[in-house]
Amino acid sequence: MESELKRGFLVRQRAFLKLYLLKMIEANKRYGTQFLDDLRTEFKPYGYHPTHSEIYKTLHELTREGWVRREKKLLGEPGVDFQEIIIYHLTDKGKQEYELYRKQMKVEFDRCLGLLNQAMSDHYGPIKRK
């Protein structure tokens, strides 16, 4: 489960999304499409529009690794609305792994910010701050 943390240039999208999905699942957010909509809304100001397949692939990966458990439900009123959705829950393992992963990602984000700030300084002069 550490392939996404492998060093290189900047953090991979998959690792970035995994952290957000874990957070949303822990917060009892609901299902895939809702995760997607929430993320698109949040990142719209930054021109980042994740795809549905990236979200699902990440959720499947979390399931395969045993960090989350899936529960099938009906979206609306039973007998009226037959749309099935999948609710995610953190497993005990998932709770532990999330805590660790969150710490690792902090290091990774700091690294990326360092790299970008270095570039800013190299190309646009030292950072001005009052």
Add this chain to the structure above:
Amino acid sequence: MESELKRGFLVRQRAFLKLYLLKMIEANKRYGTQFLDDLRTEFKPYGYHPTHSEIYKTLHELTREGWVRREKKLLGEPGVDFQEIIIYHLTDKGKQEYELYRKQMKVEFDRCLGLLNQAMSDHYGPIKRK
């Protein structure tokens, strides 16, 4: 030449390197391997170790687009050292394009910093600053 600026998640390595290479070429730095060594040294603290093929591919792209001109030279003393190197120079077009590209990349870096800072805030609380 704008494919690397296409919106998405974070800035692509190729675009990042292109900006650095233009800067180094403008500053009369020398040849490919030296660019590579300099960049590896600079980014070592950030765990980023670019590959030689990425550098050359970027240089070839700049050449193809007419932003730079190539000049073959011998590395050491003529008659003694036969190692050939390729020195790069900005063309007139390249000078103009570099200026524009640099501005575009500023916007892109700001966007990436925004995205990462948003994530930092979401996962590790608001940024503390005196």
Add this chain to the structure above:
DNA sequence: CAATGAACACTATGTTCATTC
């Protein structure tokens, strides 16, 4: 038709092999 998932295609990037003086 919405939600999910799989298949497929393409781009970005890294690793290995080749060449040349």
Add this chain to the structure above:
DNA sequence: GAATGAACATAGTGTTCATTG
């Protein structure tokens, strides 16, 4: 052997198609 370049392989991600109730 160092510098360059090409070929090849893989990873990352997006687009399209399929399924299900």
